[in-house]
Amino acid sequence: MIEVPVLVVGGGPVGLALACELGLRGTGCILAEQRPGINEHPRANVVASRTMEHFHRWGIADRVARAGLPLDYPVDIVFTTRLARREIFRFSFPSYEDCRSPSAAKLSQLPDLLQSRYFKTSVAQSDLEPVLLDFARSFDAVDVRFGWRLDDFTQDDDGVTARLTQSVTEESLLVRCRYLVACDGGRSEVRARLGVSLDGEADLGQFVGVHFRSPDFMRRHALGRATLYWAMNRESPGVFIAINGRDTFTFQRSVAPGESVSSIRPLAAIQAAFDEPIECEILSVQPWKAHQLVAERLRIGRVFIAGDAAHLFVPTGGFGMNTGIGDAVDLGWKLAAVIDGWGGAALLDSYHAERHPVAVRNTTEAADNYRKIRPAFARAQDAEAPDPLGASARSEIARGIAEGAKHFAATGIHLGYRYESSPVCIPDGTPSPPDDPQVYVPTSRPGSRAPHVMLDDGRSILDLFGAGFTLIRTGEGDADRDEALFVNAGRELGIPVSFQALGDAQVARLYERRFVLVRPDGHVAWRGDQPPVDVAALLRRVAGHDEAGATPPNPETAL
Missing domain, CATH: 3.50.50.60 (FAD/NAD(P)-binding domain)
Structure with missing residues (x-):
């Protein structure tokens, strides 16, 4: 054993x-x-x-x-009827390289880059x-x-x-x-x-994922480089995903109601969505289902x-x-x-x-994203019709896609989740900020991700967080006294605590309180404008040692 x-x-x-x-x-x-x-x-x-x-x-x-994908590869998302036919709509997002050193123009175009050093890494x-x-x-x-x-x-x-x-x-x-x-x-x-x-809803959709290699792919359309190429048609609807930025891709073919997975021929499905008889080497095929x-x-x-x-x-x-x-x-x-x-x-x-x-x-x-993009596929047949019906359908599809931008730029989802009911985060009675899937609102409210701020030395404040708890102290005051208060209490309890005193005005504004205790995972455990009366009791609480009457046990964890 x-x-x-x-x-x-x-x-x-x-x-x-x-x-x-x-x-x-x-x-x-x-x-x-x-x-x-x-x-x-x-x-x-x-x-x-x-x-x-x-x-x-x-x-x-x-x-x-x-x-x-190559670091300079644009994170574009293109919607077409078929790849060799009409482009309907496009989202354009900066490459990984641009996100790492964003220009003023890029920051203006995508303010999400002020909230993290990263955006979408393909x-x-x-x-x-x-x-x-x-x-x-x-x-x-x-x-x-x-x-x-x-x-x-x-x-x-x-x-x-x-x-x-x-x-x-x-x-x-x-x-x-x-x-x-x-x-x-x-x-x-x-x-x-x-x-x-x-709990939830099963079998929202069925798909066939086809992994393929095609040196022809990028040469046979005029759409340029993109991470996702959506094919919105009735014959072979789905989305192509760039894997290496050169010649390997996947095609996620949507299976229509009443259509069988076994009836889908991978090469034929790719060529129909492309509208060109491109050469492909099929590497693997995996059917899958979508659930909530x-x-x-x-x-x-x-x-x-x-x-x-x-x-x-x-x-x-x-x-x-x-x-x-x-x-x-x-x-x-x-x-x-x-x-x-x-x-x-x-x-x-x-x-x-x-x-x-x-x-x-x-x-x-x-x-919700899935349900909101389905109507666009419902108009797919009309999108390929002669004008004016075709033009009207494509315009309607484009409007619907634009209104669903949260699907493709969900910074609020990725950065804005918070641990409201956690027994090891100490609430301070302040209201929750809006939980918008697209727009992230930085806050040091307990349970939230501690906000990103670029410091004068070129580091993010996130780089200061240690393997244990980190106390961020903003503003003026006796830093040595405050450090000793928290670090010594942690040392006596065996709980690792480090200390960072920061005079940066932007840090003070975003962190909202003079004292912010950050957990090892970068979420805020506690905050206040004054140290607590009993620092040891605070540290015991956030490290999971129940204080009497403070943290009721979770009945779901019983053996």
Whole structure:
């Protein structure tokens, strides 16, 4: 039997991200994935701004960006009837390179770039996963095992005993861990064995994903470089996604009601959507369904659920993988804190309280995007009709797409989620800012992401946050006294606290209070204009050590 603090089941982007977060903190884990290696079929294709901020904190953001489309590749989204026919509408967003050093004109065009150093980074999941895998394997504390499936597990008051089996040799291995995390996808066997149901709406749509190579593709249309090319017609509707910016793409072919998946011929579907007999090499084909589903519970005893095992999305907006990596970051630092001894039980209780509402919010928004773009496809047949009917239909489609801009520029979704009901964030009684999917409102309100500010030395304030809690103090005052008050209290409790005194006027304006305590994941735990009367009690609370009457236990986490 092998003993390890954490067993991660599933080696997709969420399982790998969790292994990275744990490895970075020196927390031992085994990651078991039943597949023999990385899935080479591209699925998710956008790394959102908040996810890139996490990757920046890990030191791998540049590696991730370089794994995707060329850095100067424009993030354009083009709508056509068919690629070789008519363009209907276009969104134009700056390239990764432009986002990293935005001009005044770019900032005026896209003020979202004031809220983060990142916007939309185009990297296929199949290209992201090798970067995460290499990073996870760089830690001695992380043991990645592809080709190992989970056959059984039982849990008790002290831990989980799991049986893994090597898929080729049938070698069996018992693993004893303190916690098990299910990152085993939408058909999660762990979730099924726990008896956790999914709430929401299933089967919103059906698609066939075709991964192909075509040196002809970019030469045979006049649309220029874009990340997404939508084909809005009745014969072969769907969207082409650029994978390497040269010759590899996916085509996500929408399956119409009454149409069977087996009737769709990949090459014919691509050529019909293109309206040209282009040469293609089909690399892989994967049918899939779109859902709006969230697990009713994200924790049962010592077993946690994350990623697609916890929530299933319609991909309209690119929220699924990014929400899952958010799960991994939230859970990773909390598991590490508890295992290291400075985190209390309420810290693990807070995982469901924090991430479940985010999953409901994000799956709901993705489904809303999907429902709002469907009417455009309903007019697709008329869009190819002779004018004036065709012109009228295309104009109506263009108006509808423009009104749905939140689908393609969802900074509010990616940066504006907040942990309203968390037992380890201390509310201050202020009202919530608007939760707009497109517009992010920076705030230091407890539970929110601490705002990004560029400092005079060229760093973001986010770069100052440490592996533990970080106290940001703005304005004038005795910095040595304030530092000693918080850092010494943390040292006596064994809770890591660092201190940053900043006189920057923009920081003072955005952070709204003189004292802002930021968690290891970059969310605000507490704020105030004066230190609390009992700093130790504050730190115990935010680190998950229940104060009497302050943090009721979560009944959903009972064994």
